[in-house]
Each structure stands twice: as C-alpha cells, then as structure tokens.
Amino acid sequence: xxxxxxxxxxxxxxxxxxxxxxxxxxxxxxxxxxxxxxxxxxxxxxxxxxxxxxxxxxxxxxxxxxxxxxxxxxxxxxxxxxxxxxxxxxxxxxxxxxxxxxxxxxxxxxxxxxxxxxxxxxxxxxxxxxxxxxxxxxxxxxxxxxxxxxxxxxxxxxxxxxxxxxxxxxxxxxxxxxxxxxxxxxxxxxxxxxxxxxxxxxxxxxxxxxxxxxxxxxxxxxxxxxxxxxxxxxxxxxxxxxxxxxxxxxxxxxxxxxxxxxxxxxxxxx
Numbered sequence: 001x002x003x004x005x006x007x008x009x010x011x012x013x014x015x016x017x018x019x020x021x022x023x024x025x026x027x028x029x030x031x032x033x034x035x036x037x038x039x040x041x042x043x044x045x046x047x048x049x050x051x052x053x054x055x056x057x058x059x060x061x062x063x064x065x066x067x068x069x070x071x072x073x074x075x076x077x078x079x080x081x082x083x084x085x086x087x088x089x090x091x092x093x094x095x096x097x098x099x100x101x102x103x104x105x106x107x108x109x110x111x112x113x114x115x116x117x118x119x120x121x122x123x124x125x126x127x128x129x130x131x132x133x134x135x136x137x138x139x140x141x142x143x144x145x146x147x148x149x150x151x152x153x154x155x156x157x158x159x160x161x162x163x164x165x166x167x168x169x170x171x172x173x174x175x176x177x178x179x180x181x182x183x184x185x186x187x188x189x190x191x192x193x194x195x196x197x198x199x200x201x202x203x204x205x206x207x208x209x210x211x212x213x214x215x216x217x218x219x220x221x222x223x224x225x226x227x228x229x230x231x232x233x234x235x236x237x238x239x240x241x242x243x244x245x246x247x248x249x250x251x252x253x254x255x256x257x258x259x260x261x262x263x264x265x266x267x268x269x270x
Contacts, residue, residue: 001060001061001062002037002061003035003037003062003063004036004037004056005022005025006063006064007021007040008066008154010043010074025163028160028163034171037061044076046079049068050080053065053081053085064152065149066152068080071124078151081146089126089127090128092144094133095133096125099140100122102121102139125142134150136153136162138155145170180232180234181238183241183258185255185256186227186256187248188225189223192226199213206232206236208233209231211230213229
C-alpha cells in the first residue's frame with residue numbers, strides 16, 4: 001500500500017505561493033521509515049479535483065490532501081471528496097462543537113452563533129458521510145479522514161502536525177517495516193548513454209535493487225557529472241554497489257563516492 005500526496009490550490013500553479021508540502025511530507029514519512037510513492041498538484045477546479053479523487057479513492061493508496069477544506073467560494077475539496085465517493089456532505093457533530101469552541105474562544109462566551117459569519121464557519125465541519133476527524137492543534141478546526149484519504153488545510157503550520165498525527169495514530173504499525181538502503185557516487189565527464197548498459201545489467205542481476213542516475217551539466221563550482229547510485233534491499237544494494245564500482249573502474253571512469261547519500265533513508269525493520 002503506497003503513500004500519495006495531493007496538493008490543491010490555484011496559488012501553487014500560478015506561482016503566487018511556492019509549495020512547501022512536498023519536501024516536508026517526504027521528510028515526515030522518512031522519519032518513520034516510510035516513503036512517498038507519488039504526488040500531484042491540482043488547481044481549484046471542482047471537476048478536476050473530483051476526477052483526481054475518484055481515481056485515488058479507487059487506488060487503495062493512503063493519501064494526504066493539503067488545501068481547499070475551508071468554506072470560501074474557492075474551497076471545493078470537501079464537496080469534491082463527497083462527490084467522488086457518491087455520498088452526501090453531513091455536518092459532523094464533534095466538528096461543529098470544536099468550531100463553536102473556537103468561536104467562543106475568539107469572540108467571547110456570548111458570541112452569536114447564528115450570525116452569518118459563524119454560520120459560514122460551521123460549514124467547515126461539513127464532511128463526506130462517514131468521515132472521522134483529524135485534530136488541528138493550531139486552531140481546533142479539524143480536518144477529516146475518509147476512505148484512507150486524509151484531508152488537511154493548506155497552511156503548513158496546521159497541515160504538518162496533522163499529517164504527523166495521522167501517521168502516528170493510524171499507521172504506526174507500518175513504521176520501519178521495509179529495510180531500505182541507498183548508496184551513490186559521482187561519475188565525471190561520462191555520457192548517460194555510456195552508463196545505461198551497466199544500469200540495465202545491475203537491475204537485471206539484482207531484482208531487489210533500482211539504479212538511478214541524476215546528470216548535471218556542471219557550474220562554476222563543479223564539472224559535468226552524473227550522480228549514479230543503487231537503492232533497495234540492503235543486502236542486494238551492497239553487492240550491486242560492489243559490482244557497479246568494479247565496472248566503473250574497468251571502464252576507467254573518474255568517480256567520487258558520496259560520503260553521505262543525498263536522500264538518507266532509515267533502514268531499520270521490525
């Protein structure tokens with residue numbers, strides 16, 4: 001079962017805001033021995049959001065969705081999730097109670113709960129039927145979980161602790177279950193095409209290993225190079241790494257092992 005990430009908002013696609021969720025979610029998962037399998041960004045268009053959620057609901061993946069769960073006209077995620085599942089939106093009693101607490105906390109105990117602005121705030125507790133709550137430590141206004149999809153606000157100060165809570169509460173049994181290792185080096189002044197046969201040979205020889213290459217044209221500080229590496233099952237990684245280094249040496253390639261992998265992964269297992 002894979003982990004996925006959906007980032008919702010026109011402001012990301014227009015460049016008004018720079019996405020911060022992708023690297024942070026990768027970090028949060030990595031701290032728990034988990035990895036992100038995919039990520040998608042979609043704007044505030046209900047038809048696209050609904051189509052995307054319909055597809056990801058059917059995938060069986062565990063998905064985090066950031067953004068669009070407010071109650072302004074450009075927030076469509078709650079409605080789209082309900083439409084994708086074919087269920088109605090329902091006012092969640094506990095969610096309403098939390099929003100009422102927040103209103104009284106900010107406006108005073110005698111706040112008019114029937115005022116138009118407060119009626120609008122209560123709409124943020126309208127979730128697809130059957131949803132459960134994700135607590136929001138920042139302002140109490142909750143996110144929601146339905147069909148292994150976890151919907152949180154777009155604000156990082158809220159979203160990130162809510163995602164961590166979901167993982168620690170619902171998926172702790174998955175932490176550090178899959179042993180994983182990664183090793184890489186730099187190969188200077190080589191064409192990727194010249195290294196492709198070696199990469200194909202290693203993947204064919206070691207089915208538990210994936211080989212990756214990240215080319216760089218170089219800059220004022222470094223020459224043209226390729227970061228070449230292997231990742232996967234630790235035992236096979238070690239053997240594949242030895243074979244790769246031996247093959248590169250035979251080719252006469254200039255290499256520089258990286259002292260630390262650029263994407264360190266916890267390789268503990270239960």
